[in-house]
Amino acid sequence: MEVVKIKELFRNTEQYLDKEVTVGGWIRSIRDSKTFGFIVISDGSFFEPLQVVYGEKLENFQEITKQNVGAALIVKGTLVATPNAKQPFEIQAACVEIEGVSAPDYPLQKKRHSFEYLRTISHLRPRTNTFQAVFRIRSLCAYAIHSFFQERGFVYVHTPIITGSDAEGAGEMFQVTTLDMENVPMAEGKIDYSKDFFGKETNLTVSGQLNGETFAQAFGNIYTFGPTFRAENSNTTRHAAEFWMIEPEIAFADLDDNMDLAEDMLKYVIRYVLEHAPEEMNFFNSFVDKGLIERLNNVMNSDFERITYTKAIELLEEVNDRFEYKVHWGSDLQTEHERYLTEELYKKPVFVTDYPIEIKAFYMKQNSDGKTVAAMDCLVPGIGEIIGGSQREDDLNKLVARMKETGLSEEEYQFYLDLRKYGSTRHAGYGLGFERCIMYLTGMGNIRDVIPFPRTTGNADL
């Protein structure tokens, strides 16, 4: 079918003005007087809809007037400038074909619906203004991330979803099995996983980092971008059981290189969405999070602050009475502390580095002070932590010792130790939660509203 997209009409208007065009879209609103009517249609290609004017000369005029919101139309007509109207142009219809009617009980009538209600119709909510904008930003942001890394020669690696190891021992995991749950095979009093599909117990991945490191030691610079899972029973606005994560890993690189990369990436992504979706970003700025664009511009134009954890604790202790959770050297930072640093003190993104070894993962590089590791968290105004990463321990002996201290099995991690045995390099990496990033870019406050079909405790609809 020869249809032109509404985005194309808006972006290259001159080319189409006063010419005949054919558009396919869905009715957003429809009204008529006796002899003519107006229809506003959206085809999902662009944030702004298109106005169609139709008159009684159309042989199916009566039929058109009876259409409901949500019906699909194919409109052929002339694109005409409307200099005195709100919209820049409209179509004067020569033909309006009803592609698919919309039943009168269509749930998305022209009125405001709560996000809570829209979550119950996840198959229809992408037709609303807000979710058109959210999911278009999500798509653009994903592509911006790919472009950023590909332009820099990074190799995209698909790390496995089903895994036999539990990565950093982090968090609750989902089990993956083909065993008959009603009749689980047992051997010597234990589950007989030799009968399971993979011949052992398997789970859904919580991180691709360790696999990613093996590729970084072959390709130098790599990134992952895939789904990860947490079976945590936390019913918050920031946690989902299934979410996407980006994990770059860079060889011949240290913590400074890692921070440079993270800073460049965030600025690139912000610039990309502001440039490629100005209408959507203005919508969020006006209706979802006033001040959003100013905040993003500020991030884009700042040199991110870089302070050590020890310095951060000093700064926080000066105002400890403001906090619900008092800080001291050795305590983890809570959101209230992170937001104080980034929103009040520095008013821009802040990297906090060199955390106490006890509160960070076993694979982080031990600093020469014997008590901190070369970790980094990136805190941004409005959210707090958005990125966490570190330089990795590249010394085989130190890594083995740390694994013993934390009770990890050398045997299970032999592949990881091999990387330190055969051509170990300084290397570093970080993780960016994709949904956290979308929330940050759009100002949306609930992770359920930035995932097409969110999975949370008790919810796996569609």
Added chain:
Amino acid sequence: MEVVKIKELFRNTEQYLDKEVTVGGWIRSIRDSKTFGFIVISDGSFFEPLQVVYGEKLENFQEITKQNVGAALIVKGTLVATPNAKQPFEIQAACVEIEGVSAPDYPLQKKRHSFEYLRTISHLRPRTNTFQAVFRIRSLCAYAIHSFFQERGFVYVHTPIITGSDAEGAGEMFQVTTLDMENVPMAEGKIDYSKDFFGKETNLTVSGQLNGETFAQAFGNIYTFGPTFRAENSNTTRHAAEFWMIEPEIAFADLDDNMDLAEDMLKYVIRYVLEHAPEEMNFFNSFVDKGLIERLNNVMNSDFERITYTKAIELLEEVNDRFEYKVHWGSDLQTEHERYLTEELYKKPVFVTDYPIEIKAFYMKQNSDGKTVAAMDCLVPGIGEIIGGSQREDDLNKLVARMKETGLSEEEYQFYLDLRKYGSTRHAGYGLGFERCIMYLTGMGNIRDVIPFPRTTGNADL
């Protein structure tokens, strides 16, 4: 750290010639005479390695000569043209820093290893020539696919990995659970899934299509690109339990539009990898699959043939004696039939369309002949089927009737039926198995060798 990538030296040589550069990489080979030596290093950025010449003036000359294959080095020196040598230039080292030694038992000594052996060291095989090439093509191909769709305004949708429905009832699925397998909770003689994480039985997705359709009816044109799963006990060179799939879906579009899109996409991807990885593609053409590049060029420059299933059966029946499986109208096409059509008869890609309704999925659009559906399979020389798709049934009553015939529950698919109730449109889509595509582009014969960490029956290593 300030290191320059070897790819940069090859692509912008003039800029670096006779200047000091610093490179970080891993030893591919090393040899020395008494007063000087040669090292070939790779940094994973480029298919060609770099030669380093070092002399006895270096204070750690003896230490360098003792390094093994696989060791990591940081080399500082002058880039010098070598017009009489095989390689275009080399580095004359002023300084060679040992970043990480390689133990003498390094499994990748400079000799040929079988793919079978390399599969047992999936954390090291990306350091070999073949897997450097495979996984760089994989990365480029993924990006080409994103670029193709993004340039055309398609919205990228992350359809869910964990799902409560079984899509088209296709194939064996992996169950996802947090229930205690040693003590599965029962209620009234059945497993009590109300106690499971999502409050119901859940599985890993086999296709994002139905979810994708909901977004196509909102955005017009969308695509998915994510992992999918089959718990099939098939130990072949073409099946994996975990693989990635691309599924575009287009509204206001019919089967012809669908074929146009698939044809454009394949040509785009082939052109992209030939342009962006000529060294890798030449390697595959020389050492893995002679004739590869000619075949891909042929595909890129052909108009794909388009024939109906009925016509295909006529053509195949003429030579039925050649086939192990004899065809007749109503039978499914086997690989031998597909390859005859595409390799011998047409010698180019062939779309076969309009299959018997009985051998295709319930959601495919019924043709007016009452016995076929608007399906399409794309067959390519060397592989057979690489893409399968269809126009979708957009008529609510026909769809409901077909679901009844095939025993599907209307209740479970209510969201899918809603799409036909509220503004139904002609729409179509297809699925491309990403690994199948990589095999096609590289000539690699086993799916285990195009997936970073393959998952097959009995195998979920790392």
